[in-house]
Amino acid sequence: MGRTSSLSAYIVTRLILSLPMLIILLTVxxxxxxxxxxxxxxxxxxxxxxxxxxxxxxxxLGLDKPLIVQYFDFMRAILVEPFARLLHLQAxxxxxxxxxxxxxxxxxxxxxTVLPGTIELTIFGMLVAIMIGTVTGMVAGSRxxxxxxxxxxxxxxxxxxxxxxxxxxxxxxxxxxxLGWLPPNGRMSxxxxxxxxxxxxxxxxxxxxxTKFLDAVSHLILPALALGIVISGLFTRxxxxxxxxxxxxxxxxxARARGIKERVVIYKHAFKNAMIPVITVMGLQFALLFxxxxxxxxxxxxxxxxxxxxxxITERDFPVVQGAIIVYAIMVVIxxxxxxxxxxxxxxxxxx
Amino acid sequence: xxxxxxxPQETLISSLPPKMQHSFFGRIFRPLFEESKxxxxxxxxxxxxxxxxxxxxxxxxxxxxxxDPEDIFVGERNESPSIDHIMGTDRLGRDLLSRVLxxxxxxxxxxxxxxxxxxxxxxxxxxxxxxxxxxxxxxxVVIMDSIYSFPGILLAIALSIALGKGILNISLAITxxxxxxxxxxxRNHVISxxxxxxxxxARALGASRWTIIRSYITLNVIxxxxxxxxxxxxxxxxxAAGLSFLGFGLEEPIADWGLDLGRGxxxxxxxxxxxxxxxxxxxxxxxxxxxxxxxxxxDLINPLLRKxxx
Numbered sequence: 001m002g003r004t005s006s007l008s009a010y011i012v013t014r015l016i017l018s019l020p021m022l023i024i025l026l027t028v029x030x031x032x033x034x035x036x037x038x039x040x041x042x043x044x045x046x047x048x049x050x051x052x053x054x055x056x057x058x059x060x061l062g063l064d065k066p067l068i069v070q071y072f073d074f075m076r077a078i079l080v081e082p083f084a085r086l087l088h089l090q091a092x093x094x095x096x097x098x099x100x101x102x103x104x105x106x107x108x109x110x111x112x113t114v115l116p117g118t119i120e121l122t123i124f125g126m127l128v129a130i131m132i133g134t135v136t137g138m139v140a141g142s143r144x145x146x147x148x149x150x151x152x153x154x155x156x157x158x159x160x161x162x163x164x165x166x167x168x169x170x171x172x173x174x175x176x177x178x179l180g181w182l183p184p185n186g187r188m189s190x191x192x193x194x195x196x197x198x199x200x201x202x203x204x205x206x207x208x209x210x211t212k213f214l215d216a217v218s219h220l221i222l223p224a225l226a227l228g229i230v231i232s233g234l235f236t237r238x239x240x241x242x243x244x245x246x247x248x249x250x251x252x253x254x255a256r257a258r259g260i261k262e263r264v265v266i267y268k269h270a271f272k273n274a275m276i277p278v279i280t281v282m283g284l285q286f287a288l289l290f291x292x293x294x295x296x297x298x299x300x301x302x303x304x305x306x307x308x309x310x311x312x313i314t315e316r317d318f319p320v321v322q323g324a325i326i327v328y329a330i331m332v333v334i335x336x337x338x339x340x341x342x343x344x345x346x347x348x349x350x351x352x
Numbered sequence: 353x354x355x356x357x358x359x360p361q362e363t364l365i366s367s368l369p370p371k372m373q374h375s376f377f378g379r380i381f382r383p384l385f386e387e388s389k390x391x392x393x394x395x396x397x398x399x400x401x402x403x404x405x406x407x408x409x410x411x412x413x414x415x416x417x418x419x420d421p422e423d424i425f426v427g428e429r430n431e432s433p434s435i436d437h438i439m440g441t442d443r444l445g446r447d448l449l450s451r452v453l454x455x456x457x458x459x460x461x462x463x464x465x466x467x468x469x470x471x472x473x474x475x476x477x478x479x480x481x482x483x484x485x486x487x488x489x490x491x492x493v494v495i496m497d498s499i500y501s502f503p504g505i506l507l508a509i510a511l512s513i514a515l516g517k518g519i520l521n522i523s524l525a526i527t528x529x530x531x532x533x534x535x536x537x538x539r540n541h542v543i544s545x546x547x548x549x550x551x552x553x554a555r556a557l558g559a560s561r562w563t564i565i566r567s568y569i570t571l572n573v574i575x576x577x578x579x580x581x582x583x584x585x586x587x588x589x590x591x592a593a594g595l596s597f598l599g600f601g602l603e604e605p606i607a608d609w610g611l612d613l614g615r616g617x618x619x620x621x622x623x624x625x626x627x628x629x630x631x632x633x634x635x636x637x638x639x640x641x642x643x644x645x646x647x648x649x650x651d652l653i654n655p656l657l658r659k660x661x662x
Contacts, residue, residue, distance in 0.1 A: 024498040032510045150391060157647060161586055161639035163610075165597050166632030169617060173625050184621070290503035295594050299617075309506075310598060313513065325510055332501055 011341055018337045023075070025329040030074050033322055035067060057100065061319060078326060094330075096323035101315045107323035110308065115327070116198025117187060117304035121227065122293050123199075124220050126282075128228020133235020134275070140236065141243020141274070142266045152236060159233030164292050168226035168299035175222060183219050185301040190215050223300045227292050231285065238281050242274035249273075279343055286335040290328060379575055383652040396648025399582070402641025410457040417450035421607040430624045440626040442612060443619055452630050454607035458519065459589050459638065465523035466530065466588040467581055473527070474534025479573070481535065482542025483565055493539070500532035504587075505594050512600040522601050526591050530584050537580055541573045575653055582646035586639040593635050609635050 058064050062073060082092035096107035140152035176184035183189055193203035193212050201220065204212035246252060247270050255269045256262070294306035301307070305324055312320035387393035409416065418438075425445040433440040439448035481492045499507070511525035545551065551568050559568075595601035596610030604611070609631035616627025 020494060021498045021501070024495055025502055028499060028502070028507075029510065032507070032514055145391065157643045158636065158640050161590065161636060161643055163590060163593055163597070163613075163632055163635050165594065165617075166613060166628065166635065169613075169620055169628045169632075170625075173620060173628075177621065177623065287501050287503045291505040291594075294503070294505055295597065298598055309509075313509075313600075321513070325506055328503060328506055332503070336501060 007344060010344055014337055014340045018333050021336070022329065022333045023079075025332065026075060026078060026326065027071075029322070029325050029329060030071055033325070034063065034070060034074075057318070060100075061097065094326070096326065097319040099317055099320050101312075101317040101320070107319045110312075110320050111305065111324050111327050113198075114304050114308045117302060118290075118293055118297070118306065120199045120201065120220070121223055121296060121302060121304060122289050124224035125227030125231065125293070125296070126289065128224050129231035129235055130282075132229065132232035133239055136232070136236040137239025138243060138266070138271055138274075141240040142247065142270070144244060144247075149240075153240070156233045156236035156240065159229055159236070160231075161233075162230055164226055164230050164295045165299045167229060168223065168296055171222045171226055172300070182222055184222075185219075187219050187303055188212070188215055189219070223296050223302055226299065227289075227296045230292060231288060234285065234288070235278070235282075239274060239278055242277055243270060246270045246274040276346065279339065279346060282339065286332055286339075290332070380578060380649070380653060384649075387652060392648050392651040395644045396652060399641045399643070399645025399648055402637060403645060406456050406460060406638050406641070409453055410460045413454045413457050417447075417453045419447040419450045421446065421451045421454040422605045423447070423450075430619055430627070432624075433626055439630045440624075442616060442627045443624075448612070448627060448630055451607040451612055452609070452634055455609045455612065455631060455634065456638070458602065458606060458608045459592065459635075461519055462523050462526070462592045463585045463588050465520065466526040466592070467585050469523065469527040470530035470584065470588075471534055471577070471581065474531045475538055475577070477531070478535045478538025479542055479565060479570060482539040483546065483561075483569065485543075489539070492535070496532040496535045499528075500536070504529040504591055505598075508591055508595050509598065509600050512595060517601065517603050519602065519606075522592055522595060525595070526588050529591065530588065533584060534580060537576060538573055541576055542569055545569050545572045579646050579650045579653065582642045582649065586642035586646065589635060589639050589642070 055064075062070060065073070077095040077097075079094075081095040086092040093108050093112075096111070099105045099107055099110050102110065136152045136155060140149045140156075143149050172184045175182045187200060190212065193200055193207050193209065193216075196203045196206055200216035201213060204210075204216055247266075251273075252265060252270050255265045260269075293304065294309070296302065297304045297306035298310060305327065309321060309324040312318075312324060384393070384396060388397060423446060425441060425447070427445070428437070428441050429445045430443055431437060431441040431445075437447050437449065439452060442448055442451065477492065481489045507529050508522075508525045511528060512522060515521040515525060546569065551564060554564055554568050592601060593608075593610030593613070596608050597614035599614060602608045602611050604615075613628050613631045616624065616631075620628055
């Protein structure tokens with residue numbers, strides 16, 4: 001069997017294995033929002049709405065049905081409905097119902113329009129984290145127990161525990177308010193580029209409009225730094241530990257014995273191998289990344305899934321609240337699947 | 353008799369009865385004293401000091417805070433730091449220093465509640481799953497891993513919508529996120545301990561299942577708990593602060609760092625930085641202390657790492 005065919009078999013296996021994960025996550029969401037003793041509808045109305053308003057909202061959402069019926073309706077709408085729509089030659093989207101606040105709008109459209117904002121933020125945040133994390137981790141790991149190592153280890157610990165929102169506010173204060181170098185919040189000051197991917201940096205480049213591109217990038221810098229610096233703390237620690245282990249391994253020793261310069265040993269031999277486990281760990285950090293993104297979005301008033309979820313909660317729009325959380329769950333599953341597949345390509349030791 | 357060259361701490365420890373040297377506390381405190389001069393030791397002790405400092409502040413808050421955290425000074429809204437108000441006042445004219453000091457009480461309370469509930473649910477689950485193995489174990493692992501892969505703050509938000517606000521509810525909402533953490537670590541530890549020769553020997557001698565779990569496995573596994581606890585405590589403080597910042601945590605007028613920070617945010621644009629800066633700084637100091645303690649303990653207690661270093 002060739003490598004390609006077994007790789008696709010591996011991908012199919014991973015795809016099938018991610019289904020239970022999705023089902024479990026959806027069940028958890030269902031349990032939390034519908035089964036727990038507290039009732040989201042009355043909680044969301046803050047106990048101030050008249051009984052018939054609450055009752056009407058519950059009936060409209062099917063929350064007056066028996067729980068088991070609700071559960072199967074819920075699962076069917078998310079897992080089966082996309083395929084049913086595909087058969088009718090429609091876009092294969094889950095059925096998340098309609099917004100209570102914005103009548104006529106589907107929850108899916110409310111959520112999906114702000115998804116690119118979150119994706120753009122997390123990609124750039126991740127880039128910042130990887131850049132800072134690899135440099136600091138590599139330097140610390142190759143200079144074990146020196147003052148530089150101690151300092152960078154402290155950086156790793158402290159950066160990771162800085163509350164993202166605090167760092168974001170301080171960055172805003174210094175770079176937007178005091179120095180006036182960068183815009184304090186939002187995604188664009190000027191005109192939006194035409195919606196193609198929804199990632200404004202890419203859309204503006206596709207348009208060939210440099211002003212819009214710079215506008216988009218200048219808005220991205222501070223949020224991406226806030227998100228990236230905090231996550232870089234974790235990367236520093238992981239890469240440092242991996243470097244320490246790799247630096248002691250036989251092939252590094254052998255390279256040194258052959259008289260290869262220490263710099264080359266560190267960069268070409270140790271570092272490349274130390275990075276492989278990092279990809280796996282990165283895959284586990286999507287939870288952290290999305291959590292961080294919610295807080296960053298709120299801090300920078302960044303239009304994304306997190307801000308949409310938070311506004312939906314204040315607007316008492318329960319279907320959108322539920323829908324946003326479901327979309328997050330779907331994204332987590334897709335992200336971990338993607339990392340698994342990337343890993344299979346990068347790491348020759350993975351058997352499939 | 354102490355041998356020549358031993359530090360006073362070593363003398364103290366070696367004078368303990370052998371049973372205590374190998375007890376739970378002996379295994380933690382021994383390396384802590386033995387290595388107090390090494391980098392790891394210094395880091396750990398720094399963490400311990402910070403934690404004790406915060407516990408002191410939390411307990412003594414009523415005596416050391418200059419004002420009542422809920423007292424409003426009319427006409428002194430958003431005052432910048434001065435002699436009267438060292439950290440300034442907040443948007444309602446309350447003394448920020450007093451609120452920050454009282455806030456450590458809130459943070460430690462939530463931390464204590466969340467960490468102890470997560471432990472008391474995660475430990476037995478992990479022990480059970482690891483020991484029983486088989487299909488139940490595999491199912492539990494998949495469930496726990498799935499929950500763990502979900503963004504914690506979203507789960508906490510969803511739970512706080514369902515449960516409502518307040519210290520107890522917030523702690524509960526945070527607890528659920530961390531049960532998988534304990535489960536995972538404990539379970540993996542159990543799986544590796546289960547294969548040790550001494551467990552095999554105990555089984556061959558006819559020890560009951562309960563005896564094996566209690567005397568052989570649990571006692572070996574709990575050594576990883578202090579590390580887990582301190583790391584988890586740092587995370588719990590951060591998550592609670594995040595929840596409060598987003599407006600799903602605690603409610604006014606409770607003095608809480610995350611809440612004060614969030615309520616101060618709108619005034620940042622007019623240059624009021626102190627209402628955000630100081631509460632956040634407290635969060636960083638406390639969580640950094642807890643992380644240093646966790647990381648240090650991990651290095652000191654973990655026998656594999658110890659072997660590697662020597």
